Amino acid sequence: MQATDASGKQRTYGFELVFFQALRSSLPAVRPAHFAITDISRNEFHYDQRSMTAFGQSRPDGQSTQGINVRVGDWAAQGLNGKDHLTAAMQDYAINLNLTGQKDATLHNGNGLITYGLGGFSYYYSRTRMAVAGTLMDHNQPLKVTGTAWMDHQWGNFLTLGGGGWDWYSIQLNNNTELMLYVIRDASGKTISTYAGYTTADAKSVVLPEQALHLEALDTWVSPKTGIRYPSGWRVEIKDPHLQAALTIQPLLKNQELVVQKSTGNIYWEGAVSIKGQNHGHSIAGEGYVELTGYKKS
Template sequence: MPYLLMLLLLLPLPALAFDYPPVLPDRALQFPRDLGSHPAFRTEWWYVTGQVQTPQGKPLGFQITFFRTRPPLDTRNPSRFTPRQILFAHAALADPQLGKLLVDEKAARAGFGLAQAEIGHTKVWIDDWRLEQTATGYRAHIPAKGFTLDLQFSPTQARLLQGKQGYSRKSPTPGDASHYYSEPQLSVTGTVTRQGKAIPAQGRAWLDHEWSSNYLNKAASGWDWLGLNLDDGGALMLFRMRRPDGRALWASGTYRDAQGRVRVFAPNEVHFKPLAYWTSPRSGIRYPVRWQVSAPGLSLELRPLMPDQELDARASTGTRYWEGAVEAWRDGQRVGRGYLELTGYGKRLQM
């Protein structure tokens, strides 16, 4: 559930009525078709997070997001300049030695040789930033301000359909939903370039692909989301949509254990309990950055790779939020690595 969903705040709603196709529970995902873009839907994103190790054993976290939105405009206008699709991209590098995130972003309307999200396979790009399928997986090339990510991702296990066979509800209202699948436990190789020096890196990543027409219920102020690659080969996704008072409006999750058995959790089975907070010296926002998360058969403590993983997206979304690399611990041992996203803590999201 990447932050770029909130970029819809910037799109002015026209006076004309506009309908997007709904997300339906009886639509079965089909591959490779659903690896590509779904341009009729309002929002869509390809979201890759991971943690790698340098040759010196130092950890780095990274996040790459490509986002497509269909503006609520009358696309019958024959002008080539009608913005039928808009693309955004965002990248961040978490380096504990630096102590804060390196962040960059891009935006462009689709077409004109500037940006595109292709149908039928994963190939999405803006200028020289790109995420695309290869013969063995995926490749990301992100020459960002202050760093460059040139990474290859190789699947080590099957795709994981979230929710009910890829239909993931986000509230008590069935129409608030997304089509959603993940590719956890991706093997990562490649380089991270800093200050002109390319550093070999290898590790594990998680890819999410979601598309939706109605995502955030009006009763929700934000969400907490976790994607976790477990050290034993398992994979865990948990999320909750939060009310303004902090209570869960809706929650769910999917766990695939090391033997490949899958369980989808009901809303009342997923629990997020904050253990420690960090207050941003820049925004004054207080984020719960250390958590106890639980579901049937699971209880994990989440510890951030570093406390300061706040992203300032005011230039594009008018908001700040926390998104960062975490480790999962149980009984004094680390049992997994992943990413945690916390939105709506500074102010309530308006969509």
Template structure:
């Protein structure tokens, strides 16, 4: 489930992942289709796909781009953890490309939620065949068949290897709307088998788990938007992405949509009128005093889908970035509900952006300081 076009600083306005400046409109090529035969009809032009994989795994020279991962894993002694890890890339300034990496780790047994970030000024790689960003022990790289994710927070160090086990999902055909902010290209790899290790105070432990991956890019207008976004992986093999995008000044909806990947591999596109995300509870951050929804219901009437999402760690706020002022809520959820009359369970992640409209419009560099 990230804006102004101030390069790296404008890195946080949609999914996840954030601030106030995103989305491009990639060039749309046309393929000439030539028919053969004595009385062949006139050649027609077929639009090139909006997203082409694996080519589009690689970086684009767009206003804003991000690669996002969330996941749940367990170590060999049964300790459970959740994480999110995202790389934001801004438009190149000459040959220099700014990147902001942000990560969080939920230590469920201790009720801890740790966050950190790093910045790197990289160079343009026009021939890249995938993503590769490395800085001071943090790494995000992959090509659509395999991903390597490494980061450390306080006494924890993660080394995760993730392999997709389901086909990619092109949301809304590959191009989604952010209301007045513009459009972004967007695809998901909804399930990745995850192995690797977590090192805690120098002790390394093997882990296994499941990961969700998103990739978005585009050229976005300097228009603030907020959103409620959720990824859900149900135990019956159904995966769901649902989002509502709104005006942070008055919560007026701009757009909304969902995508349902069924166990048999079929993909259903869910329109705005058929995606309902509601919450009757709130949580107020003791650090920022921002009030967020807490505990959600996602309803998709056309699919007879009714899900309740409860946060595993209520305090899952990412705040205090040195580079992007907006705080946001990003955390693991437990999922229960019904689908076509049958009970379902699962896990997921929720991302909440825009609940502090004043902070979203604050000048770059005015966010509270953070010690990564």
């Protein structure tokens, strides 16, 4: 997101607002949430976490046509048919944003169903390009912001298998196309699933063959807080009739780690990245987010 402050200075931000829900048997629903701001102009990363237990609240019946309506405390997300509204606040930062889908939703894997083997399955779609407009409060200064966002919605009867992890990439290129990539690893670090989904400029969804994708980490970063070593910077090559691309992805800040053991019980890296490269021989650039889970201390 971009804004102009009271002094006329251009400011740039990334943001993440995510709501989780865990339903098991007849137990009350557990609803954690994470909110993060990458303040690129200040070279700072800030986040907060919350969790609530939904005693006595109705459970979804799987037949709702009322869209998304989730809340954890005063953090909230409402949305229907590609029009979403987000509100959240933490120390020094708050958002009040309207998101409008620029394309139809992308159903991942062609039909919106992702399997996890023994872990179960999930439904999964994304709105890969949403226009953002609204207000960001930065240290008590309200700023009108505009930009582009990505929205994921995933749900189903599944468990993430213990000890493993994944690398997830959302990529928005400046030719109005998008990529979602992920690599899932087991507890030994072995890759057990690779996925590459491409959304064309006219909003067609293409699942690229696994062998078309090559990912290589360019560097590592060790968290001074947790001692966990993460990959940091990537080379992505895709060779397919739909896409002939060589992309370099770099984090806009090295430290975008969330230590959220009080809510979801884990530690992960998720943050804003820049993208440069070539597509079918032409220069291309973009922006995106990368999520890294399951990494250990070096």
